[in-house]
Amino acid sequence: MENITQPLNETFITKYLSAADYNPTHDAMLERTLERIALKKEQGVRTPDELWIVDHNDVYTLGQAGKEEHILQRTDTPIIKTDRGGQVTWHGHGQLVVYWLFDLHSLGWSVRNLVSHAEQAIEDVMNECLQDSDVSKSDNISAHARRDAPGVYLYADMPEPDSHADMQINDTPDDDKIMLGKMASLGFKIKHGFSYHGIAVNLNCDLSAFNAINPCGYAGMQMLRLSDFVTMQKAPSAQDTQQISNALSYEQVTQKLIDNIAKRHAGLIELRALAPK
Template structure:
């Protein structure tokens, strides 16, 4: 797997979270989606069998679209623009590409209370806390997946309500109570690449990024914020040495 970091198998003691070992993994190069999916599958199996620590994998993909289990073909408006991959996660179509921080979250949800709804809420809270590190107010919206920001700098909606743009997507899957897939935060992607889909099936709202909001934020800045806020949401883990490529 030339572009993906080796996901080491480190012993994971049979203790409840928080306080479980957690490994932060980082890929310096763009990781092809099929390789990322295969690496996650391998790591999830190892976590489930007690042969590996929980992990958060930080990476970027080359430009591509992924289709979740609820994706509608009519929302793929430009099928020839980028490769399309069936993800197996929840949700609809989304875009991944350079300038977008992906965090694949491989956690033992059985050790964390077996509450799927609470876990999804925690992932949303993690994104919101990360954005808050940059004084960006991320918000949930009923019936709209992901994290949103209000755009008072943009013309209002036809009904007079403030315009809102999506800044982060969330799509998760569990296998025998171990999570995988995760979240994506738009740091500085080419926002025109979202034009080939209806992101998450939502037509009336747009997408934005930290840089689009006028913030000179780097990917490294976002990584620091993700690591700093993780314990606030999930509890403080026992961190193990991570790896990159």
């Protein structure tokens, strides 16, 4: 497991973990959170907040209140009980996992603020990618959060009224859009005002792993990935080292998300009004 730490400023650090097994990563995240809690309580020290960018080895994780019934099929992939909120989900290569180790009290954020900042950061970056004409494969797709189900979902503009009389509108953010599925999930744990765990965004992962579960406890939830809607680079093989020059890379999308979160952390991006119920 490769571990690279990059301080952005005195209050914000990014840490990169590649090919990371779940349990050691979780244990390190919890240990760091407990250290920060102790330093604040015992010495009044505010430690830098940390953003952990993780490329996980394949794993299913089941949240604190997770129900085994949402695991539909047992595979060779490990299933691990963990202490975040939410039900069962999958993590693996091609999915961008970002853990938010934040001191919410020092930031002046409520738990609702944290969730909204996470969702809106994903919305910002996904919509920027979806609207980039050089990489977008569709000009009528957009990313939105929902009040009734945490995460970020993709929606398509509805066809003209006379052509969708029999179509079912499914929890749309407004009346002229139809939900296609879910691209990003989130689940946090708060301990003494400090957050850990975070978000998972499907970039160019193999979505078949979700077939063995009810993702986040929703039977039949269609999971989506960014690479189906924009042109993304694939890892070069020995035979083909040429990359499509106008394609997005996993690293570029990651950096866009880090930059957006860092601005929110610094108070440079304010929360928008919450998504409608």
